[in-house]
Amino acid sequence: MTGLSVRRAxxxxxxxVARLTVAAYEADGQLKNEHGYAAVLADVASRARDGEVLVAVDDATGELLGSVTLVLPGTRYAELSxxxxxxxxxxxxxxAAQGRGVGAALVEACxxxxxELGCSAVVICVREGxxxxxxxxxxxxxxxxxxELDWAPVDGVHLLGLRLELSGA
Structure with missing residues (x-):
């Protein structure tokens, strides 16, 4: 997507970011029987203290289009690293911005x-189904x-582990 930039929140x-994140997870059906996860998603200040919250912004309007949290091992939100x-x-x-390359831009920023941090890989988990x-x-x-990275944080939630090797690390 042209006219999109990613920066630290x-x-x-x-x-x-809180509104957008909860809305995106709700729209995808991931907050049904969510075991309090909406509150975790909405606590952006804590995420920013313990990691880097990045946002994708429409350069023309300044509208926030997406966000992601990058963390390192041993920090509060790290699950797999x-x-x-x-x-x-x-x-x-x-x-409203899905399908416009926002997710790809956020992944690329991570x-x-x-x-830049000298990491050898990036790991993530996605909810099965x-x-x-x-x-x-x-x-x-x-x-x-x-x-081997798959896990279940609570009953009924199965997360699949994914890994990207970084070249030159």
Whole structure:
């Protein structure tokens, strides 16, 4: 998508990021029987303290189109990453902006940032049976399924682990 930039979120963005993230997860059906996850998604200030919250912005309008949180191992939101790896979580695209390359731009920003940090890989997890378009995006970018990383944070939620090796790391 032309006219799109990705930058680190600031405190003035947090309320919009919270709304957008919850709306995207609701639109995808991921918050049914969600075990309190909407509150975690909405707590952008904590995510920003413990990781990097990145936002995709429409350059023409300044409208926030998506967000993602990049974390390193041992931090509060890290679930899969091990030493030398980065992990991104809570990738969300405004339902009205889906299909415009926003998700791909956010993924690319995470991969670039992980490379800058000297990481050897980026790991993520996706909810089984949800977000087929996201899974296609990750596969196109080179993420591969790593069944050993699969896990279930709560009953009824099965997460699939994916990994992208970073060249030159």
């Amino acid at each position: 600031g405190p003035a963005d947090f309320a919009a 091990r030493a030398g790896e980065a992990e991104f979580r809570m990738l969300a695209v405004d339902p 991969v670039s940032r992980a490379t 949800f977000a087929a378009s996201a899974q296609r995006l990750y596969r196109r970018r080179g993420f591969v399924r790593v069944p």
